[in-house]
Amino acid sequence: MLEGTLPASSRLWLRRQCPLAEPRLRLVCFPHAGGAPTAYQGWQDLLPTDIELSAVCYPGRQNRVGERPIDRMEPLADQVCRALLPFADRPLALFGHGMGAVVAYEVAVRLAGQYRISPVALLVSAHAAPHLCADDARRIPVGDRQLAQRAAAADPTLLRFPELMDLAMIALRADHDLLHAYRPASTPPVIVPITGYLGTGDPRVSHGEMRAWSRVAASGFELRTFPGDHRHPEDGEAALVTDIAERLAGVGGASGTLPEDSPAPPRNV
Numbered sequence: 001m002l003e004g005t006l007p008a009s010s011r012l013w014l015r016r017q018c019p020l021a022e023p024r025l026r027l028v029c030f031p032h033a034g035g036a037p038t039a040y041q042g043w044q045d046l047l048p049t050d051i052e053l054s055a056v057c058y059p060g061r062q063n064r065v066g067e068r069p070i071d072r073m074e075p076l077a078d079q080v081c082r083a084l085l086p087f088a089d090r091p092l093a094l095f096g097h098g099m100g101a102v103v104a105y106e107v108a109v110r111l112a113g114q115y116r117i118s119p120v121a122l123l124v125s126a127h128a129a130p131h132l133c134a135d136d137a138r139r140i141p142v143g144d145r146q147l148a149q150r151a152a153a154a155d156p157t158l159l160r161f162p163e164l165m166d167l168a169m170i171a172l173r174a175d176h177d178l179l180h181a182y183r184p185a186s187t188p189p190v191i192v193p194i195t196g197y198l199g200t201g202d203p204r205v206s207h208g209e210m211r212a213w214s215r216v217a218a219s220g221f222e223l224r225t226f227p228g229d230h231r232h233p234e235d236g237e238a239a240l241v242t243d244i245a246e247r248l249a250g251v252g253g254a255s256g257t258l259p260e261d262s263p264a265p266p267r268n269v
Contacts, residue, residue, distance in 0.1 A: 006086055011253040012064070013083035014054045017044040023052035023119065025248055027093045028084065030100030030107075032126075033179065034172035037062040037095070046241040051248060054087065056080055056100075060171040069174030073182045077106035085115065093248055097197075098230070099175055101127035102182065105216070108190050120251040121216075122190055123244060125197040126230055128204050128211035131181070145173050153236055154231065168228040189218035195247055196223040197240065199232025 014028070015037040024030075027047065029040045037055035058076070060069030070076040074178040083091065084107065096104030102125035111117040151168045152158050158165040194217035196210045207223070214221035226233035226242060233239050 007083075009079075010086050013057060013080060014087070015062075016052065016054050017041070018052070019078055020052040023090050024050035025091045025093060025251065026052045026054060026086070026087050026207050027095060027244070027248065028104075029055045030080075030096035030104045031052065031056065031058065032098030032100055032154075033175035034100070034147075034154065034168060035100070043237065043241055046238055048249070051245070053089075056103075058171070058175075060174060065167060069171050071174040071177040071181070073103070073106060073178055073184075073199070075260065076178065077103060077110055079150070081107050081110040081114070081223065082146045084111070085117075088115075088117050091120045091251065092117070093123065093251070094119050095123040095244065096127075098123040098127050099179055101125055102130050102133065102179075105130050105190070106184075108192075109188055112229060113188070119190075119192055121192055121248060122194045123197070123247070124194060124210075124213055125240075126202060126210075126232070127166070128205060128209035129187075129215060130182075130203055131210055131215060132209060134183045142176055144169065144173070147176060187216050189216045191218045193217065193219045194221045195244075196221065197232070197243075198223065198225050199228035200225050201227070201229045202232065204230050239257070 029037075029043070031037065031039045037057050040053065040055040047053060057064055058069065059067035070079075080103065088111075094104040094108055096102070104122060104124065108119050108122050111119060146171060148165065151165065151172055157166070158168055194213050196213050198205060198207065198210045207225075209224055211221075213223075226239060227235065
């Protein structure tokens, strides 16, 4: 699909490092809180040549830095879902890290429920299952100082450029507010397999919280762990991307559109 043929909204929301004319499958990646498409820079080179990588660009970062960040899940997932529709001419796989995991889940639910488009895989990393996000015990406010420490840990160059830190903090605060307000009234299962990824030394997410994704995995769940912390794995991205590529090796030959007579996904409350 040529870049010029995409609607402006899709070009705004999705970054492709190397658009492919006839991809077997499209892998769409959702960044973590405060993150941007640059988090997935270099992934295309590690994927098979028939998989096209796209990364979601949330408002308030990169060339969207002048836009107000979205601090609630519903409008964010709705807009990403609509931007993805032109990409659904090929099977879609969704990967999300941190906040991106629950955004990817909400997009998958909307694609199936509103457009009858089922992604072929949902890959979630370093975030508790969506139904756990309604637990008040998880809603501990995070101050600006702690957020700044997280931003600097992810990108140490921010410490040398206060103006960039200020911009990063605007996006990070909006993303934290989104997660703090995220109380899904229901968590419907998705009808595709879910794979979870977790660093063995992640201080923020437990094995149990990741295994809880099995509740919304109608076609099975598997948890994969790597040595590393919240930004796992510690030995680089190659092992993670290789595992993702292996899981996508046998999918993508058929359309991801749900048949007209397929039942609506059940909803858990």
